[in-house]
Amino acid sequence: xxxxxxxxxxxxxxxxxxxxxxxxxxxxxxxxxxxxxxxxxxxxxxxxxxxxxxxxxxxxxxxxxxxxxxxxxxxxxxxxxxxxxxxxxxxxxxxxxxxxxxxxxxxxxxxxxxxxxxxxxxxxxxxxxxxxxxxxxxxxxxxxxxxxxxxxxxxxxxxxxxxxxxxxxxxxxxxxxxxxxxxxxxxxxxxxxxxxxxxxxxxxxxxxxxxxxxxxxxxxxxxxxxxxxxxxxxxxxxxxxxxxxxxxxxxxxxxxxxxxxxxxxxxxxxxxxxxxxxxxxxxxxxxxxxx
Amino acid sequence: xxxxxxxxxxxxxxxxxxxxxxxxxxxxxxxxxxxxxxxxxxxxxxxxxxxxxxxxxxxxxxxxxxxxxxxxxxxxxxxxxxxxxxxxxxxxx
Ligand SMILES: Cc1ncc(C[n+]2csc(CCOP(=O)(O)OP(=O)(O)O)c2C)c(N)n1
Ligand code: SF4
Ligand code: SF4
Ligand SMILES: [Mg+2]
Numbered sequence: 001x002x003x004x005x006x007x008x009x010x011x012x013x014x015x016x017x018x019x020x021x022x023x024x025x026x027x028x029x030x031x032x033x034x035x036x037x038x039x040x041x042x043x044x045x046x047x048x049x050x051x052x053x054x055x056x057x058x059x060x061x062x063x064x065x066x067x068x069x070x071x072x073x074x075x076x077x078x079x080x081x082x083x084x085x086x087x088x089x090x091x092x093x094x095x096x097x098x099x100x101x102x103x104x105x106x107x108x109x110x111x112x113x114x115x116x117x118x119x120x121x122x123x124x125x126x127x128x129x130x131x132x133x134x135x136x137x138x139x140x141x142x143x144x145x146x147x148x149x150x151x152x153x154x155x156x157x158x159x160x161x162x163x164x165x166x167x168x169x170x171x172x173x174x175x176x177x178x179x180x181x182x183x184x185x186x187x188x189x190x191x192x193x194x195x196x197x198x199x200x201x202x203x204x205x206x207x208x209x210x211x212x213x214x215x216x217x218x219x220x221x222x223x224x225x226x227x228x229x230x231x232x233x234x235x236x237x238x239x240x241x242x243x244x245x246x247x248x249x250x251x252x253x254x255x256x257x258x259x260x261x262x263x264x265x266x267x268x269x270x271x272x273x274x275x276x277x278x279x280x281x282x283x284x285x286x287x288x289x290x291x
Numbered sequence: 292x293x294x295x296x297x298x299x300x301x302x303x304x305x306x307x308x309x310x311x312x313x314x315x316x317x318x319x320x321x322x323x324x325x326x327x328x329x330x331x332x333x334x335x336x337x338x339x340x341x342x343x344x345x346x347x348x349x350x351x352x353x354x355x356x357x358x359x360x361x362x363x364x365x366x367x368x369x370x371x372x373x374x375x376x377x378x379x380x381x382x383x384x
Contacts, residue, residue, distance in 0.1 A: 003349045005336055015346040015360035016315035022364035026343040060312035184340055218365035221341050 007188045008034045017060035019052050022217025024207040024224060025126045026052060027181035029061065029097070032124065032203075035191025038063055040093045041080055045073040045107060047099035048133040049126070071106045073098040074114035077121040085120065093122060093195050100127040100141030104162050115171035115200045122194050122201045125164070128209035136212045140164070145272050147214070147264045154267040160279070165204055169238060174199035177237035177246075180206040182225035186235060186246055193237075206233045214263025226258040231280045234287055245291040255280055313360065317344065321363030323378045329353055331375035338367035338376060 003009075012033035019026045025048055033040070040063045044050055050067060054060045068076035077096040084092050098107055103125035111123060130148050131137040138148040140162035151157040168176055175197045179187040187205070194201040208224050210217040227233040228247055232255055235247035255277045259265045327338070332353050339347040339354050346360035347367065356367070368376045 003334070003336060003352075005340070005349070007340060009349070011345050013345045014311035014313045015344045015357065016312035016317055017344070018312075018315075018317075019343065021320065021343075021362040022366055023343050027341065030343070030345055054312045057310045058312050058314060059310065062311070181341070216365075218369040220343070220364070220366055221370050 007031065007184050010034065012038065012062040014060045014062070017052050017054065019048070020209075020211055020217070022210045022220040023048075023052075024181050024209060024220050025049060025128060027184075027220070028126045028179075028187070028205045028207050031179075031181065031184045031187040032095075032097075032191050033061060033063065035188040035193075036063075036093055036095065036195055039091055040064075040095055041066060041084075043068050043073050043077040043080060043094065043096045045076075045096075045098050045102045046070040046133070047102050048128075049097055049099070051133065070102055072110045073102060073107050074110040074119070074121070074123055077123070078114050078117075078119045081120045094120070096121055096123045098123070098125055099132070099139075100125060100129060101131040101137075101139040103127070104140035104164050108167075112167075112171065115168060115173055115202070118174070118199045120198055120200075122191075122203065124203045124205065126205045126207040128207045128212055129161070130209075130212050132209050132212045143276075145259075145265055145268045145276070147267070148212075156264070156268065168202045168204075171200070172241065173202050173238075175237070175239050176202040176204075178204045178206070178233065178235050180224045180227060180233060180235065181208075182221050182228065183235060183247060190237065197239075212264070214266070215261055219261060223258065223261060226253065226261070229253045230255045230258045231284050232258055232276075234284070236287070236291075243290045245287065248291075252280075252284065316359045317362050318359045321358075321361060321381055323363045323365065323380050324358065325356055325361065325363065325365060325368050325376045326379050327354065327356065328375050328377065331373055333373055333375070335372065337370055337372060341366050341370045 013030040043066045045068045073096040081094040129141050137150045142157045143161045145156045147156045177190045208220045231252040236245045339349045346357045368378050
Protein backbone atom coordinates (compact mmCIF):
# COMPACT_ATOMS: atom_id res chain seq x y z
CA UNK A 1 0.00 0.00 0.00
CA UNK A 2 1.26 3.45 -0.77
CA UNK A 3 0.60 6.18 1.73
CA UNK A 4 -0.01 9.74 0.56
CA UNK A 5 2.22 12.32 2.21
CA UNK A 6 2.56 16.08 1.94
CA UNK A 7 6.34 15.90 1.43
CA UNK A 8 8.40 13.44 -0.67
CA UNK A 9 9.04 10.05 0.95
CA UNK A 10 12.52 9.55 -0.48
CA UNK A 11 14.87 9.77 2.52
CA UNK A 12 18.39 11.16 2.12
CA UNK A 13 19.03 11.77 5.82
CA UNK A 14 20.18 8.58 7.45
CA UNK A 15 19.20 7.50 10.95
CA UNK A 16 22.14 6.98 13.29
CA UNK A 17 23.49 10.52 12.93
CA UNK A 18 25.05 12.20 15.95
CA UNK A 19 22.70 15.13 16.61
CA UNK A 20 21.26 15.79 20.04
CA UNK A 21 17.75 14.48 20.68
CA UNK A 22 15.19 16.74 19.01
CA UNK A 23 17.74 18.74 16.95
CA UNK A 24 16.00 21.20 14.62
CA UNK A 25 19.00 21.30 12.29
CA UNK A 26 18.55 17.64 11.36
CA UNK A 27 14.92 18.26 10.43
CA UNK A 28 16.10 21.21 8.33
CA UNK A 29 18.57 18.99 6.45
CA UNK A 30 15.99 16.23 6.06
CA UNK A 31 13.54 18.59 4.35
CA UNK A 32 16.24 20.41 2.36
CA UNK A 33 17.45 17.17 0.79
CA UNK A 34 13.88 16.18 -0.06
CA UNK A 35 13.67 19.38 -2.08
CA UNK A 36 17.18 19.33 -3.54
CA UNK A 37 17.50 15.67 -4.54
CA UNK A 38 20.72 13.67 -4.84
CA UNK A 39 22.41 15.74 -7.55
CA UNK A 40 23.72 18.07 -4.86
CA UNK A 41 27.05 18.92 -3.25
CA UNK A 42 27.03 20.29 0.28
CA UNK A 43 29.77 22.62 1.47
CA UNK A 44 29.82 22.63 5.27
CA UNK A 45 32.02 24.96 7.33
CA UNK A 46 32.76 24.33 11.01
CA UNK A 47 29.42 23.93 12.82
CA UNK A 48 27.28 21.20 14.37
CA UNK A 49 26.66 19.85 10.89
CA UNK A 50 30.39 19.14 10.50
CA UNK A 51 29.82 16.43 13.07
CA UNK A 52 26.33 15.42 12.02
CA UNK A 53 27.44 14.72 8.43
CA UNK A 54 29.32 11.76 9.86
CA UNK A 55 32.87 10.59 10.54
CA UNK A 56 34.17 9.46 7.12
CA UNK A 57 33.61 7.01 5.58
CA UNK A 58 30.25 6.95 7.38
CA UNK A 59 27.84 9.61 6.11
CA UNK A 60 24.43 10.70 7.32
CA UNK A 61 23.52 12.42 4.04
CA UNK A 62 23.22 10.66 0.72
CA UNK A 63 25.03 13.41 -1.20
CA UNK A 64 28.65 14.52 -1.54
CA UNK A 65 30.04 16.78 1.17
CA UNK A 66 32.99 19.18 1.11
CA UNK A 67 34.09 20.30 4.56
CA UNK A 68 35.39 23.88 4.53
CA UNK A 69 37.16 26.11 7.05
CA UNK A 70 34.88 28.23 9.18
CA UNK A 71 35.14 31.55 7.36
CA UNK A 72 34.82 30.44 3.78
CA UNK A 73 31.74 28.31 3.07
CA UNK A 74 30.62 30.73 0.35
CA UNK A 75 34.10 30.94 -1.20
CA UNK A 76 34.52 27.15 -1.21
CA UNK A 77 31.04 26.69 -2.70
CA UNK A 78 31.99 29.25 -5.34
CA UNK A 79 35.03 27.15 -6.26
CA UNK A 80 33.02 23.91 -6.39
CA UNK A 81 30.40 25.60 -8.55
CA UNK A 82 32.98 27.04 -10.98
CA UNK A 83 34.77 23.68 -11.16
CA UNK A 84 31.59 21.81 -12.02
CA UNK A 85 30.45 24.41 -14.54
CA UNK A 86 33.90 24.45 -16.20
CA UNK A 87 33.50 20.73 -16.74
CA UNK A 88 30.16 21.30 -18.42
CA UNK A 89 28.03 20.33 -15.45
CA UNK A 90 25.30 22.96 -15.21
CA UNK A 91 22.96 20.80 -13.16
CA UNK A 92 24.48 19.85 -9.83
CA UNK A 93 23.24 22.11 -7.04
CA UNK A 94 26.06 23.53 -4.94
CA UNK A 95 24.81 24.28 -1.47
CA UNK A 96 26.73 26.03 1.29
CA UNK A 97 25.24 24.82 4.59
CA UNK A 98 26.41 26.96 7.51
CA UNK A 99 25.39 27.88 11.04
CA UNK A 100 24.60 31.38 12.27
CA UNK A 101 28.11 31.87 13.62
CA UNK A 102 29.52 30.87 10.26
CA UNK A 103 27.10 33.20 8.48
CA UNK A 104 26.21 36.28 10.57
CA UNK A 105 29.79 36.67 11.84
CA UNK A 106 32.78 34.79 10.58
CA UNK A 107 31.71 33.91 7.04
CA UNK A 108 29.96 37.17 6.17
CA UNK A 109 32.78 38.55 4.04
CA UNK A 110 32.90 35.49 1.78
CA UNK A 111 29.10 35.41 1.74
CA UNK A 112 28.83 39.07 0.74
CA UNK A 113 31.37 38.55 -2.03
CA UNK A 114 29.59 35.51 -3.45
CA UNK A 115 26.20 37.24 -3.30
CA UNK A 116 27.59 40.34 -4.97
CA UNK A 117 29.19 38.29 -7.78
CA UNK A 118 25.89 36.40 -8.22
CA UNK A 119 27.64 33.06 -7.87
CA UNK A 120 25.62 30.01 -8.89
CA UNK A 121 25.18 28.63 -5.37
CA UNK A 122 22.48 28.20 -2.74
CA UNK A 123 23.66 29.54 0.60
CA UNK A 124 21.76 28.13 3.57
CA UNK A 125 22.08 29.42 7.11
CA UNK A 126 20.55 27.12 9.70
CA UNK A 127 20.23 29.55 12.54
CA UNK A 128 20.19 28.11 16.06
CA UNK A 129 21.05 31.56 17.40
CA UNK A 130 24.48 30.83 18.92
CA UNK A 131 27.75 28.94 18.42
CA UNK A 132 26.26 25.65 19.58
CA UNK A 133 28.84 23.09 18.57
CA UNK A 134 31.43 24.65 20.86
CA UNK A 135 29.02 24.95 23.77
CA UNK A 136 26.64 27.92 23.30
CA UNK A 137 28.55 31.16 22.76
CA UNK A 138 26.77 34.34 21.59
CA UNK A 139 26.79 35.10 17.86
CA UNK A 140 25.39 37.97 15.81
CA UNK A 141 22.32 35.74 15.46
CA UNK A 142 21.67 35.54 19.20
CA UNK A 143 18.64 37.61 20.21
CA UNK A 144 18.82 40.25 22.94
CA UNK A 145 18.15 38.89 26.40
CA UNK A 146 19.24 35.32 25.66
CA UNK A 147 21.53 33.57 28.09
CA UNK A 148 24.65 32.07 26.51
CA UNK A 149 28.01 30.97 27.94
CA UNK A 150 29.47 34.35 26.91
CA UNK A 151 26.45 36.44 27.97
CA UNK A 152 25.94 35.19 31.50
CA UNK A 153 23.88 36.86 34.20
CA UNK A 154 20.22 37.77 34.36
CA UNK A 155 20.34 40.32 31.54
CA UNK A 156 21.67 37.90 28.91
CA UNK A 157 22.82 39.14 25.50
CA UNK A 158 22.89 42.93 25.29
CA UNK A 159 22.72 43.47 21.55
CA UNK A 160 19.70 42.72 19.35
CA UNK A 161 19.89 40.03 16.67
CA UNK A 162 21.65 41.25 13.54
CA UNK A 163 19.21 41.75 10.65
CA UNK A 164 20.98 39.36 8.32
CA UNK A 165 18.04 39.08 5.92
CA UNK A 166 18.16 42.83 5.28
CA UNK A 167 21.89 42.58 4.64
CA UNK A 168 21.38 39.76 2.15
CA UNK A 169 18.49 41.51 0.43
CA UNK A 170 20.68 44.56 -0.05
CA UNK A 171 22.82 42.35 -2.32
CA UNK A 172 19.86 41.84 -4.71
CA UNK A 173 19.91 38.02 -4.69
CA UNK A 174 18.03 36.07 -7.36
CA UNK A 175 16.03 34.37 -4.65
CA UNK A 176 15.89 34.48 -0.88
CA UNK A 177 13.58 32.84 1.61
CA UNK A 178 13.03 32.07 5.28
CA UNK A 179 11.91 28.67 6.56
CA UNK A 180 11.62 26.63 9.76
CA UNK A 181 10.99 22.92 10.47
CA UNK A 182 7.38 23.34 11.67
CA UNK A 183 6.48 24.06 8.02
CA UNK A 184 8.06 21.16 6.09
CA UNK A 185 5.93 21.59 2.96
CA UNK A 186 7.00 25.22 2.70
CA UNK A 187 10.65 24.30 3.21
CA UNK A 188 10.69 21.48 0.67
CA UNK A 189 8.98 23.73 -1.88
CA UNK A 190 11.55 26.48 -1.34
CA UNK A 191 14.51 24.14 -1.85
CA UNK A 192 12.91 22.72 -4.99
CA UNK A 193 12.31 26.20 -6.28
CA UNK A 194 15.77 27.49 -5.36
CA UNK A 195 17.32 24.49 -7.12
CA UNK A 196 15.84 25.54 -10.44
CA UNK A 197 17.04 29.15 -10.28
CA UNK A 198 20.48 30.14 -11.54
CA UNK A 199 22.65 32.56 -9.64
CA UNK A 200 22.89 33.43 -5.98
CA UNK A 201 20.15 32.10 -3.72
CA UNK A 202 19.85 32.35 0.05
CA UNK A 203 17.69 30.43 2.54
CA UNK A 204 17.55 31.35 6.23
CA UNK A 205 16.25 28.56 8.50
CA UNK A 206 15.34 29.17 12.14
CA UNK A 207 16.50 25.96 13.80
CA UNK A 208 15.51 25.28 17.44
CA UNK A 209 18.25 23.66 19.55
CA UNK A 210 17.20 21.96 22.82
CA UNK A 211 20.50 22.25 24.73
CA UNK A 212 21.24 25.75 23.46
CA UNK A 213 17.78 27.22 24.00
CA UNK A 214 17.26 25.15 27.15
CA UNK A 215 13.96 23.41 26.49
CA UNK A 216 12.86 19.75 26.48
CA UNK A 217 13.57 18.00 23.19
CA UNK A 218 9.91 17.25 22.41
CA UNK A 219 9.15 20.98 21.90
CA UNK A 220 11.36 21.53 18.85
CA UNK A 221 8.56 21.63 16.31
CA UNK A 222 6.25 23.44 18.74
CA UNK A 223 8.81 26.23 19.26
CA UNK A 224 9.51 26.46 15.56
CA UNK A 225 5.75 26.93 15.01
CA UNK A 226 5.46 29.44 17.87
CA UNK A 227 8.31 31.51 16.43
CA UNK A 228 6.15 31.95 13.32
CA UNK A 229 2.80 32.35 15.06
CA UNK A 230 4.13 34.98 17.45
CA UNK A 231 5.56 36.83 14.47
CA UNK A 232 9.13 36.55 15.73
CA UNK A 233 10.23 34.70 12.59
CA UNK A 234 8.12 35.62 9.54
CA UNK A 235 8.08 33.08 6.69
CA UNK A 236 8.50 34.78 3.32
CA UNK A 237 10.41 34.74 0.06
CA UNK A 238 11.79 37.41 -2.25
CA UNK A 239 12.15 36.44 -5.88
CA UNK A 240 13.96 38.91 -8.15
CA UNK A 241 12.96 41.63 -5.71
CA UNK A 242 9.30 40.60 -5.39
CA UNK A 243 8.27 40.01 -1.78
CA UNK A 244 5.74 37.35 -0.79
CA UNK A 245 4.57 36.44 2.69
CA UNK A 246 4.18 32.63 2.63
CA UNK A 247 2.69 32.09 6.07
CA UNK A 248 0.28 34.93 6.88
CA UNK A 249 -0.44 35.16 10.59
CA UNK A 250 -3.91 36.63 10.99
CA UNK A 251 -3.79 36.90 14.75
CA UNK A 252 -0.28 36.93 16.14
CA UNK A 253 0.23 35.24 19.54
CA UNK A 254 2.05 37.23 22.24
CA UNK A 255 5.84 36.83 21.95
CA UNK A 256 5.85 35.71 25.60
CA UNK A 257 4.38 32.37 24.48
CA UNK A 258 7.57 31.73 22.54
CA UNK A 259 10.02 33.26 25.01
CA UNK A 260 8.65 31.79 28.23
CA UNK A 261 9.03 28.19 27.07
CA UNK A 262 12.81 28.56 26.85
CA UNK A 263 15.28 28.44 29.70
CA UNK A 264 17.64 30.83 27.92
CA UNK A 265 15.09 33.63 28.53
CA UNK A 266 14.27 32.44 32.04
CA UNK A 267 15.46 35.57 33.81
CA UNK A 268 13.95 38.03 31.33
CA UNK A 269 11.73 40.64 32.98
CA UNK A 270 8.35 41.93 31.77
CA UNK A 271 9.76 45.24 30.43
CA UNK A 272 12.19 43.31 28.21
CA UNK A 273 9.39 41.06 26.93
CA UNK A 274 7.32 44.18 26.20
CA UNK A 275 10.26 45.70 24.30
CA UNK A 276 10.55 42.59 22.15
CA UNK A 277 6.79 42.66 21.54
CA UNK A 278 7.06 46.29 20.42
CA UNK A 279 9.92 45.44 18.07
CA UNK A 280 7.97 42.53 16.53
CA UNK A 281 4.87 44.72 16.14
CA UNK A 282 6.90 47.36 14.31
CA UNK A 283 8.56 44.75 12.09
CA UNK A 284 5.12 43.44 11.10
CA UNK A 285 3.86 46.91 10.26
CA UNK A 286 6.75 47.13 7.84
CA UNK A 287 6.13 43.61 6.49
CA UNK A 288 2.44 44.24 5.94
CA UNK A 289 3.30 47.32 3.90
CA UNK A 290 5.42 45.12 1.60
CA UNK A 291 3.01 42.19 1.31
CA UNK B 292 54.93 12.46 -4.62
CA UNK B 293 53.28 12.40 -8.06
CA UNK B 294 53.32 15.74 -9.81
CA UNK B 295 50.03 17.55 -10.19
CA UNK B 296 50.17 17.19 -13.96
CA UNK B 297 50.34 13.43 -13.50
CA UNK B 298 47.37 13.35 -11.13
CA UNK B 299 45.18 10.52 -12.45
CA UNK B 300 42.03 12.51 -11.52
CA UNK B 301 40.65 9.64 -9.50
CA UNK B 302 37.10 9.83 -8.25
CA UNK B 303 36.71 10.41 -4.51
CA UNK B 304 37.31 7.42 -2.29
CA UNK B 305 34.20 8.11 -0.28
CA UNK B 306 31.04 7.61 -2.25
CA UNK B 307 28.13 9.68 -1.02
CA UNK B 308 25.73 7.53 0.92
CA UNK B 309 27.93 4.47 0.37
CA UNK B 310 28.27 3.82 4.09
CA UNK B 311 25.31 5.41 5.83
CA UNK B 312 25.40 6.43 9.47
CA UNK B 313 22.66 3.87 10.13
CA UNK B 314 25.54 1.53 11.02
CA UNK B 315 25.53 3.59 14.22
CA UNK B 316 22.62 2.45 16.36
CA UNK B 317 21.51 5.41 18.46
CA UNK B 318 18.66 3.55 20.20
CA UNK B 319 20.81 3.19 23.31
CA UNK B 320 20.72 6.98 23.81
CA UNK B 321 17.08 6.65 24.79
CA UNK B 322 15.81 6.86 28.35
CA UNK B 323 12.13 6.76 27.36
CA UNK B 324 10.42 5.12 24.41
CA UNK B 325 7.50 6.30 22.28
CA UNK B 326 4.71 3.74 21.97
CA UNK B 327 2.13 4.02 19.20
CA UNK B 328 -1.33 2.92 20.30
CA UNK B 329 -2.70 1.42 17.14
CA UNK B 330 -6.34 1.67 18.14
CA UNK B 331 -6.00 5.45 18.32
CA UNK B 332 -3.61 6.03 15.38
CA UNK B 333 -5.33 7.43 12.28
CA UNK B 334 -2.34 6.85 9.98
CA UNK B 335 -1.82 10.57 9.31
CA UNK B 336 1.98 9.99 9.40
CA UNK B 337 2.70 13.30 11.12
CA UNK B 338 5.13 11.41 13.41
CA UNK B 339 7.01 10.29 10.29
CA UNK B 340 7.06 13.83 8.98
CA UNK B 341 8.59 15.39 12.09
CA UNK B 342 11.00 12.68 13.30
CA UNK B 343 14.50 14.25 13.47
CA UNK B 344 16.05 10.78 13.20
CA UNK B 345 14.12 9.70 10.10
CA UNK B 346 13.54 6.44 12.02
CA UNK B 347 9.78 6.20 11.45
CA UNK B 348 8.72 4.30 8.34
CA UNK B 349 5.37 4.30 6.61
CA UNK B 350 5.26 1.19 4.48
CA UNK B 351 2.08 -0.10 6.09
CA UNK B 352 -1.20 1.58 6.98
CA UNK B 353 0.27 2.62 10.31
CA UNK B 354 3.67 4.16 11.03
CA UNK B 355 6.43 2.01 12.52
CA UNK B 356 9.14 3.36 14.82
CA UNK B 357 12.53 1.67 14.51
CA UNK B 358 13.84 1.37 18.04
CA UNK B 359 17.41 0.65 16.94
CA UNK B 360 17.72 4.36 16.16
CA UNK B 361 14.94 6.19 18.03
CA UNK B 362 16.59 8.55 20.53
CA UNK B 363 13.37 9.11 22.48
CA UNK B 364 13.23 12.85 21.80
CA UNK B 365 9.40 12.65 21.96
CA UNK B 366 8.80 15.13 19.14
CA UNK B 367 6.38 12.52 17.72
CA UNK B 368 4.58 12.28 21.06
CA UNK B 369 4.18 16.07 21.13
CA UNK B 370 3.11 16.41 17.49
CA UNK B 371 0.64 13.50 17.20
CA UNK B 372 -2.72 15.30 16.71
CA UNK B 373 -4.78 12.52 18.36
CA UNK B 374 -2.42 11.64 21.24
CA UNK B 375 -1.89 8.13 19.91
CA UNK B 376 1.76 8.05 21.04
CA UNK B 377 2.75 7.90 24.69
CA UNK B 378 6.20 8.01 26.25
CA UNK B 379 7.11 5.06 28.45
CA UNK B 380 10.21 4.88 30.64
CA UNK B 381 12.90 2.48 29.50
CA UNK B 382 13.91 -0.15 32.04
CA UNK B 383 17.61 -0.65 32.68
CA UNK B 384 18.55 -4.16 31.50
C1 LIG C 1 38.50 29.52 12.55
C2 LIG C 1 37.79 28.67 13.54
N1 LIG C 1 37.45 29.22 14.73
C3 LIG C 1 36.78 28.49 15.63
C4 LIG C 1 36.46 27.18 15.39
C5 LIG C 1 35.72 26.37 16.42
N2 LIG C 1 34.33 26.13 16.10
C6 LIG C 1 33.91 25.00 15.49
S1 LIG C 1 32.26 24.91 15.29
C7 LIG C 1 32.05 26.40 16.08
C8 LIG C 1 30.67 26.94 16.33
C9 LIG C 1 29.89 27.17 15.07
O1 LIG C 1 28.72 27.92 15.35
P1 LIG C 1 27.63 28.10 14.25
O2 LIG C 1 28.22 28.53 12.97
O3 LIG C 1 26.54 28.94 14.80
O4 LIG C 1 27.09 26.59 14.02
P2 LIG C 1 26.43 25.65 15.15
O5 LIG C 1 27.57 24.93 15.82
O6 LIG C 1 25.67 26.51 16.09
O7 LIG C 1 25.55 24.70 14.42
C10 LIG C 1 33.28 26.95 16.46
C11 LIG C 1 33.46 28.22 17.20
C12 LIG C 1 36.84 26.64 14.13
N3 LIG C 1 36.54 25.37 13.79
N4 LIG C 1 37.50 27.40 13.24
S1 SF4 D 1 23.79 21.52 19.80
FE1 SF4 D 1 21.82 22.10 18.92
S2 SF4 D 1 22.15 22.35 16.71
FE2 SF4 D 1 23.91 21.20 17.57
S3 SF4 D 1 23.37 19.03 17.28
FE3 SF4 D 1 22.66 19.63 19.33
S4 SF4 D 1 20.53 20.27 19.05
FE4 SF4 D 1 21.49 20.23 17.02
S1 SF4 E 1 10.84 9.81 19.91
FE1 SF4 E 1 11.95 11.17 18.47
S2 SF4 E 1 13.45 9.81 17.49
FE2 SF4 E 1 11.89 8.47 18.42
S3 SF4 E 1 10.38 8.13 16.77
FE3 SF4 E 1 9.65 9.87 18.01
S4 SF4 E 1 10.40 11.67 16.90
FE4 SF4 E 1 11.62 9.91 16.16
MG1 LIG F 1 24.70 28.28 15.57
